[in-house]
Amino acid sequence: MSDPAVYCDGRGWACTSVLEATGNERLAAIVGWISEKPLTLAVIVLLAWIANRILRRLIQRSGDRMMVKADQIGDAMPNSFRREESAGRLAARGEAVSTVARSIATAVVVLGASAAILSELGVSLAALLASAGVIGIALGFGAQNLVRDMLAGWFIVVEDRYGVGDNIDAGAPAIGVVERITLRSTRLRDINGIVWHVDNGEVARVGNRTQNWSRAVIDVVVTPQTDVDLACQLLEQVGLEMREDPQWAPHLAEDPPHVLGVYSMDPTGVTLRVHQDTEPSSQFAVEREYRKRVLAQFESAGIVQASVSQLTLRSQPVAQADLHTENPTETSPTRDEPSSRGSTEPT
Numbered sequence: 001m002s003d004p005a006v007y008c009d010g011r012g013w014a015c016t017s018v019l020e021a022t023g024n025e026r027l028a029a030i031v032g033w034i035s036e037k038p039l040t041l042a043v044i045v046l047l048a049w050i051a052n053r054i055l056r057r058l059i060q061r062s063g064d065r066m067m068v069k070a071d072q073i074g075d076a077m078p079n080s081f082r083r084e085e086s087a088g089r090l091a092a093r094g095e096a097v098s099t100v101a102r103s104i105a106t107a108v109v110v111l112g113a114s115a116a117i118l119s120e121l122g123v124s125l126a127a128l129l130a131s132a133g134v135i136g137i138a139l140g141f142g143a144q145n146l147v148r149d150m151l152a153g154w155f156i157v158v159e160d161r162y163g164v165g166d167n168i169d170a171g172a173p174a175i176g177v178v179e180r181i182t183l184r185s186t187r188l189r190d191i192n193g194i195v196w197h198v199d200n201g202e203v204a205r206v207g208n209r210t211q212n213w214s215r216a217v218i219d220v221v222v223t224p225q226t227d228v229d230l231a232c233q234l235l236e237q238v239g240l241e242m243r244e245d246p247q248w249a250p251h252l253a254e255d256p257p258h259v260l261g262v263y264s265m266d267p268t269g270v271t272l273r274v275h276q277d278t279e280p281s282s283q284f285a286v287e288r289e290y291r292k293r294v295l296a297q298f299e300s301a302g303i304v305q306a307s308v309s310q311l312t313l314r315s316q317p318v319a320q321a322d323l324h325t326e327n328p329t330e331t332s333p334t335r336d337e338p339s340s341r342g343s344t345e346p347t
Contacts, residue, residue: 040120048113055105059098097158100183146184148201153183156200162186162208167281169207170198213253214283216276218290221269221306222298228270231303232259235274238293242276242286251286253277269306 022028119125140147155161162168162178168188169175176190186198222231239257242248255277263273278286298305 037120041117044113044116044120048109052106052109055109056102059101059105062098062101100154100157145199145201149185149199150183152200152203153181153185156181156186156203157183160211161206162211165281166211167209169209170196170203171205174198209283210280212280214278214280216278216283216286216290218274218276218287218294219263220272220274220291220294220298222272223269223304223306224265226270226303228262228272230301231272231298232261234297234301234303235259235272235294238290238297239274239276241293242289248286248289251279251282253279 115125118128162181164178164181166178167176168178170186170188173190174188174196176188176194176196178186178188179195180187183200185200186203187195188198189195218235220231220235222228236257236259239259243252243256253276257274257276260273260275262270264271274290276286276290295305
């Protein structure tokens with residue numbers, strides 16, 4: 001029998017033990033080869049599988065905790081608006097985040113296991129890394145916008161800047177309701193039915209009109225002769241009546257309407273403002289109903305709202321007087337003298 005140390009040199013760590021136990025060089029060579037390559041590769045694959053399972057389980061638990069605690073920051077959402085729709089959105093967001101995180105964890109584990117397998121097979125990792133570096137630089141220049149969009153999309157989902165169904169302002173003219181969100185882009189539809197596709201990396205700032213709760217803002221312009229105190233009382237009365245209406249009460253927040261009073265004054269009249277907090281996406285319907293009821297109340301109380309025609313009638317004499325003052329020598333054209341603004345017929 002050959003010397004085990006000499007015969008098993010480079011034949012695997014199990015060759016020496018098998019040769020000493022059996023004295024069979026052929027069996028020792030086979031077992032040594034198996035222990036040197038396939039068994040080692042199998043161990044690498046097994047460890048990678050175990051690591052991937054552990055990481056995915058930890059990420060899943062973190063996602064479940066995030067779904068439970070989400071949207072509780074500062075108690076921003078009124079209790080009356082914490083409904084099943086909100087819970088469904090939180091669950092969808094948590095599932096999306098955990099899915100992406102699990103995919104990233106799996107990719108990292110697979111890359112590590114692949115590098116270990118290639119190293120075990122004798123492939124030079126230095127050459128591979130150098131080639132990957134060159135390819136990475138080329139892809140970095142060509143796909144930098146794609147990477148930027150993917151990172152921006154990730155933070156949009158994680159931070160819950162907006163979700164499907166939200167009414168957002170992503171920069172004019174991309175203003176409307178979100179229909180779909182991916183890590184690459186956001187699709188929304190504006191009030192005219194136009195679908196806008198916005199790259200997530202292009203969204204420098206975004207305004208969400210329907211996150212957690214919304215606010216209906218109603219401006220009413222009345223004539224300067226109006227009893228402002230009476231008009232404000234009617235504005236508040238309309239809001240209280242809507243709170244008693246079973247059709248509209250579920251859409252309103254617990255706080256009563258806030259009448260700001262005189263918001264501004266200009267030649268058109270006096271602007272009165274009132275706002276009412278509503279559930280998400282209900283502010284537009286509440287504003288329309290509020291204006292309709294205010295119009296009926298004002299008509300019953302004899303309050304006249306300012307109009308553009310009233311402004312025009314009041315301003316015309318002043319404008320003509322100023323015109324004659326600034327141009328005292330200017331005369332209007334006679335019947336025989338054509339006006340400079342008129343058109344002449346060709347001879």
